[in-house]
Amino acid sequence: MTSSHINYQEHNLDHSLLLALYKNMLKPRLIEEKMLVLLRQGKISKWFSGIGQEAISVGVTMALKPNEYILPMHRNLGVFTTRNIPLRRLFAQWQGKLSGFTKGRDRSFHFGTQEYKIIGMISHLGPQLGVADGIALASKLKDKKEVTVVFTGEGGTSEGDFHEALNVASVWQLPVLFCVENNGYGLSTPTNEQYNCVNIADRGQGYGIESHIIDGNNIVKVYTKVNEIAESVRNNPRPILIEFKTFRVRGHEEASGTKYVPNKLLESWSKKDPIHNFESFLKENNILDEEENKRLKDEILNEINEHLDISFNEDKIISSVDNEINDVFQIVKNESIKASGNSKEIRFIDAISDGLKQSMQRYEDLVIMGQDIAEYGGAFKITQGFIEAFGKDRIRNTPICESAIIETAYGLSIAGIKSIVEMQFADFVSSGFNPVVNLLAKSYYRWNQNVDVVIRMPCGGDVGAGPFHSQTNEAWFTKTPGLKVVYPAFPFDAKGLLASAINDPNPVLFYEHKGLYRSLRQEVPVDYYTLPLGEAALIKTGTEITIVSYGAAVHWALETLNNNPNISADVIDLRTLQPLDLETIFNSVKKTGKVIILQEDSLFGGIASDISAEIMEHCFESLDAPVKRVASMDTPISFIKDLEDQYLPKNRFEEALITLLNY
Secondary structure: OOOOOOOOOOOOOOHHHHHHHHHHHHHHHHHHHHHHHHHHOOOOOOOOOOOOOHHHHHHHHHHOOOOOOEEOOOOOHHHHHHOOOOHHHHHHHHHOOOOOOOOOOOOOOOOEEHHHOEEOOOOOOOHHHHHHHHHHHHHHHOOOOOOEEEEEEOOHHHOHHHHHHHHHHHHHOOOEEEEEEEOOEEOOEEHHHOOOOOOHHHHHHHHOOEEEEEEOOOHHHHHHHHHHHHHHHHHOOOOEEEEEEOOOOOOOOHHHOOOOOOHHHHHHHHOOOHHHHHHHHHHHOOOOOHHHHHHHHHHHHHHHHHHHHHHHHOOOOOOOHHHHHHOOOOOOOOOOOOOOOOEEEEEHHHHHHHHHHHHHHHOOOOEEEEOOOOOOOOOOOOOOOHHHHHOOOOEEEOOOOHHHHHHHHHHHHHOOOOEEEEOOOHHHHHHHHHHHHHHHOOHHHHHOOOOOEEEEEEEOOOOOOOOOOOOOOOHHHHOOOOOEEEOOOOHHHHHHHHHHHHHOOOOEEEEEEHHHHOOOEEEEEOOOOOOOOOOOEEEEOOOOEEEEEOOHHHHHHHHHHHHOOOOOEEEEEOOEEEOOOHHHHHHHHHHHOOEEEEEEEEOOOOHHHHHHHHHHHHHHHHOOOOOEEEEEOOOOOOOOHHHHHHHOOHHHHHHHHHHHHOO
16 A cells, blocks of 8 residues: 555556656656746746646656657646756756757747757647647658647637647547646636636547546556557547646746635645655655665756756857848758740739649649648639649648648648648638747747748739738738748749749748739740749839839739830839848839839838838938838728729829829
8 A cells, every 4th residue: 555645556567667757757846946946046037837747748758759749838847858858958948048949039948849859839829739730740641650749738728729720630630649738727717717618628529539538647647548549549640639637736937826726725736746646656665765766866956956057157148130130031042943945825823823733743742731722622723633633631621720720831841841821812811820920930030940831822902802802911921020921913923933932941921912813814934943032023124213013013003104105114023022122122213213112002011111111211312202102091991893993002003103203
């Protein structure tokens, strides 16, 4: 018999494994106790304690193979220590030192490391669930027979990302273990204010997936059950929802305290401490004696102190503006493939389709995901026939869940697979905004993880589609460092730029104006070719004025010039909005002395404003008149034609152009 408050008797583990489980729990506990001392001394700024929850992190990690990805949260120190990350690197990470994982750009566990197959969380919690879907999808596509484990808390299950990720994993039968640490409180909000079912595991039935409840304080139960489940999933890929019942005995972070927790509840859970109970069990069963226990603790404490000294003595990071700017994007000199061979006159929409098809042939594992893109061929029929050519594994219909699919694309990139996500309409990206601006955009800067993701964005008005299908929302993203934004105006550019976007290891939002899809034709090379991102096109030359535009608005400008043949103008088609070719703009403005910027987007906050500011700062002495911006009204776009025509700037451009010329 044992005096432990936890029953460890039902197991067939040998003594060496039991001791390894104990040692792996002891290490994060002793680190945490040291961190709490350092916190009080002001030597670290913040700490999220996982004391009392070590059995989950350690048991789950030990049940995995070293090459299987695990996506932890901020209370899963045991994941990092069990994967044997050198403590000096963890301590350096928490101090913002260079030998950490984020060059001082993020703190605690907000990082990933391919070396240890750990992908850290972001503060929004839920998005990493979809990332796990992507990593697991890559494993399934490559038939690697691996599981992916992702953690969240009971509070995180209230987010829409939880629903989306579990639903996608179920529909696609992905080998993911969704591990929910139900520790009683989301900061101070108790579970009865978070959800209204008895157990989180009960939700598995709604998604059609298997679920389990495990005592999260029982290291033996955690290890043996997760080991059993993982082995089953490797051989029969499918998602599993696991709820670990545990408790957070310290504050959400130390400054929060635990005053909102009833004392009786704290007392009852303190009796279930996973380490103290397991230590008693090992001693009472003659598996561990006091001398060995002291030796283990001394060994770990010596390691902690030694590695703390190393990290404290490491110099502070000294960076530069160039270093920081150069780490926003992965700098890669993409292969330039010139257009050659035969050409044929095709529509804008055909150029997109051909570009996708040739990239699918070039990259044998490239995946396209989106709503209705498979048998139906997409809302605009761009991927019609792709199923027959490339199969359902690579042309994947998705549930209606933009957030999870963008997260899945990010997970695919982590696992080495390029992907393209089609937004049925650019407007719908708002439902996936968070992963775009917080996962994709910040990934390389935070921890040097490239993002091989292209998001296709059918956009634009003048088609009578109304306020939810007509936005040209590029300004949402051009101001977000880490995202590339491409917006072609011609079929030739669309095909070549799409190829380059897919080749690029950075996230690219690729805008395709719906009004141009079937109305615009051009001679386009039949074979594969690329065009460089970040280079504008000077498509018409003149001496009186510079016209800067992109997308459908380029054609409005050209039409205006055709109606006014006496106007001599440079016309610059930006093609790429981020990175932006300022050199071409400046050279033209210095020649003509006047500039007008035409955009379809509404005026305030659009990219025309930034271009105008750049010109004023760098070309002021060359200007003969104020920079003029012409854009859509600062209202939502309307459905009925008369209102839409009033909203769009194309009918106002001519007057503005002539007025500026006469300034």
